[in-house]
Amino acid sequence: MKIGVLGTGVAGQTIGSKLVHLGHEVMMGARDVDNPKAVAWAKDEGEKHALFGNFANAASFGEIVFNCTLGTASLNALRMAGAENLKGKILIDTANPLDYSSDNWSLTVCNTDSLGEQIQREFPDTFVVKSLNTINADVIVNPTKLAERSDVFVSGNDMEAKSTVIRILREWFGWKSIIDLGDITTSRGVEMYMLLWRSLRKAVSSYQFNVKVVRSAQ
């Protein structure tokens, strides 16, 4: 499949590489068409299935698009990608609208709105599915790194798009337990969870962790 990955950071590179290794054609998109990190990534991945371009190139190229940009820059990046290039496509939104500038992280949108909802409102012809934002990139593409099964979440308004994303998480990335939280407003909860995630990351002294939902024994 042809996949667009917007963003050149750790999440974009890790997800992009995993998809290339699975045999997909991946275009990494950045603000500039010749972003040095995207160029280096494509070279590292052998270039045949790993391409680079600007946000619009990558969005146009992908049958499915991953948003791996910084949450605070996502709306601008997606505007540069262009509504026409994202129209009718699934956009897997992995971003968190986090302000890292002070010792206590905070969100630039939360509580009564979320980045997932902002994106869905601005791109009504795109099927936005919020997912993977609660897990470090390493673990996203290799869930068996963890000592036992843990959970990944999906939020979105379109059931068929969520089914496709659930299949991708299961078949491409190896996730065994995927919880559908509901419509795109449930992005609020997974984005706001990031403050707890940050405390847990410090408490366990590792980025390699996740949560598992434990149910009643009865």
Next chain:
Amino acid sequence: MKIGVLGTGVAGQTIGSKLVHLGHEVMMGARDVDNPKAVAWAKDEGEKHALFGNFANAASFGEIVFNCTLGTASLNALRMAGAENLKGKILIDTANPLDYSSDNWSLTVCNTDSLGEQIQREFPDTFVVKSLNTINADVIVNPTKLAERSDVFVSGNDMEAKSTVIRILREWFGWKSIIDLGDITTSRGVEMYMLLWRSLRKAVSSYQFNVKVVRSAQ
């Protein structure tokens, strides 16, 4: 031990009853000295170790105090309890500042502040430890109801107070895994987690669940 429980709802009643059954003397506090729910609870519990009074009575009575009031009413309840009656004591804050009025829950304080911090600021001579707000009352007092070990969190500025609360969670309530998240600012994360908790509650169709932190296999 003498324990004050502020609040007459499910959390206060469930925690209060558990403590009475463990042999402690518990006074349930409410706005009015003869709150019908508190009176009925004390009667149900045989009255010998289960007492009732107003917020100030219960705070004065307790060597340790649980805040089990509604989060949106907690600051007012604690003002009625009185700083002098809470001075030098541990206050275990189990409340969430949730507005339930619309279909999507929201918090009345979050992101750059939290109820835990508001309480600590207003009662500087009290050792506020945020805990148990992420778990349904049933599960709080009976963690083995769940299919496997899950995690409970503590947040607070005073290490000794947190150690005491950790001992209480372990020895009285039976929690095996307790994670110290850090100072009272980490209340933000556990309070903001409640929006995800609400989606999970719908997804698992039960109040009886919790999360377990799964670490790296290496």
